[in-house]
Amino acid sequence: MGDGLMIQVENLTKRYAGHTAVTDVSFNVSRGEIVGLLGPNGAGKSTIMRILSCYMPASAGTVRVAEHDVFTEADEVRRRIGYMPENNPLHRDMRVREYLRFRGALKGLTRNRCRERAEIVMQQCGLAEVHRKIIGHLSKGYQQRVGLADALIHEPELIILDEPTIGLDPNQIRAVRQLIKDLGQKHTVLISTHILPEVEMTCNRVLILHQGRILAADTTENLQHLMSDRGQVIAEIAAPVAELKACWEQMPEIEHFDLAPVDGDYIRCSLTGQPGVDLRPQVFASVCAQGWQMRELTRSRHSLEDIFVRVTHGEKEEEAS
């Protein structure tokens, strides 16, 4: 059992004084995967990462990284992980190269190896041109790369990044995402985020956390499918309201609709279909049949919020029944 598994979490619970941050969470991560922990603030992402990186112990359950228990074999685990905490804390008074060598030495690299690795990770993270600068004087994007370089310096098997793109501008975010993708070729990566496109772009698999529980764990494709199967369709059509109403009421696939007048004769229709049905072709066909004018037909993008609403809603229904 556990062959090829990088992370094994079983029934993990973490209680702080007064509240429970993580409740009975179980999941596995195989070697070579890039897995995203997705959830709003306070969902328990950072708590899980801190337990995985041996910063604090679990209240209950077992957590194993590369076959080593994080509580009893913390030293073995720490050697195997590169962890970048939330907000990327750094010694701001040190120079980039000096800092990376210091971190390398702390992580048990020999002097020569430290030098070698510092040069390699600086190349990898695009830090070569700022290696003599004081970290506190660098821009946020460069500081983030220093944090990443620190996580990579000892060639860890598992890289844990807590909100790696927070506070960066769009170009920097893109660069960091590309870097994470590249890392995924050699390492197992676990990242946490509350930004959905980030997960879509970088991860093979997603765990959705809410209030300390895992609500969904699936590959990104399946998740997107889950999101789109009851997709809402937005259509802006120039037609009399009464006729539009009658038309949508006739269509059995539409579960629910809303009409709102916009500028001119156009009416904005928000149509919610049954699970698994894409309404767009039918809407288009009926608009053509009636000879109305249509200027927009689009499937509304599901935000993270929608998924949460849906998944948490589902949970409540279960509880009620």
Next chain:
Amino acid sequence: MQVYWTLIRRELSSHFCSWTGYVVIACAAFLFGASFNNLIVALKAQATDRPVTELFYGTIYFWMIVLLAPPVITMRSFAMEKSSGTFETLMTAPVSDAQVVLAKFTGALIFYILLWLPSLGSLAVVRYYSRDTTLLDPATIGTTFLGVVLLGFLYMSMGCFASAMTRNQIIAAMVSIAGGAALFLMSFIAMVFSTQTGWEAQLLSHVGLIEHMKDFARGVIDTRPLVFYLSLTALFLFLTFKVIESRRWK
């Protein structure tokens, strides 16, 4: 061991790569100067048969350095790491809690010892101009320094403990100053009780820092203060270790 030295180097560089280290050394040098001036004035006014080291180290300036420098040196050790978040990166590297505590303590102690080195220069000046080689014998200076270093052990460990308990450097410094001053003031209570023979007097006679320092400055090494300083240092370091470890209990 490599980790231990790496951490000590980092501690020392954090003092010397910023202004704080130099400001502390400059303030201490100023107080030494004042102390030195006192000594010259006293020697000029009247001859004395007391050892010069005792005059030098029995002044109010000496105690100001002992009481104020350690809190300023140690206040950053844990509190700053905690407030900036680097404590998390430190404790998730493959280092043990004991290594971190000992390295922080050793780093602070080395800085404290470096702080006292300029005072040797003042003594050398006295020796040079007095042309009396018996005035300052190296052994007495050695024991005086031993006393200073032992005080450093105690106050540095106390400072580390205060710093480990909070993430606010000001609170760390205040707690450590208050604790240090309270211990120092015990000497005065001890003096009041010195004529009595009860258990209180006996107990207090063992915690009189001023008395201990006088002995060291005279060239006397008593094992009792030695045990006192080393055991209290061990206690505070143990408490610091427990505070650091306590994140695992929560």
